[in-house]
Amino acid sequence: MERKVTVLNKLGLHARPASEFVRCARAFNAVIHIRKDGETYSAASILDVLSANLDCGAAMILQADGPDAEQALERLAALLEEFKTQEE
Numbered sequence: 001m002e003r004k005v006t007v008l009n010k011l012g013l014h015a016r017p018a019s020e021f022v023r024c025a026r027a028f029n030a031v032i033h034i035r036k037d038g039e040t041y042s043a044a045s046i047l048d049v050l051s052a053n054l055d056c057g058a059a060m061i062l063q064a065d066g067p068d069a070e071q072a073l074e075r076l077a078a079l080l081e082e083f084k085t086q087e088e
Contacts, residue, residue: 003062003073008084013054017083022046024079030066032076043076 007013013021025032025043032043034052036059041048043062054060064072 028068028072
């Protein structure tokens with residue numbers, strides 16, 4: 001399964017929200033990847049998420065495979081929305 005999302009908060013996915021994003025991704029029984037600019041990053045790795053340079057306005061594809069794939073994509077997309085309001 002795939003879902004296109006955009007990073008909306010002003011500071012992007014910096015250390016604090018990135019660690020929350022990774023924690024959330026690890027909670028699901030699914031393998032989750034981030035695809036951006038032709039590269040693939042593990043959503044379960046803080047180093048991968050930070051190295052993906054997910055700045056404000058960055059578009060990416062969340063890709064999930066496993067029994068919880070649909071729930072994982074829904075929750076991670078909602079979490080990105082929550083980050084926008086947290087930064088305001």
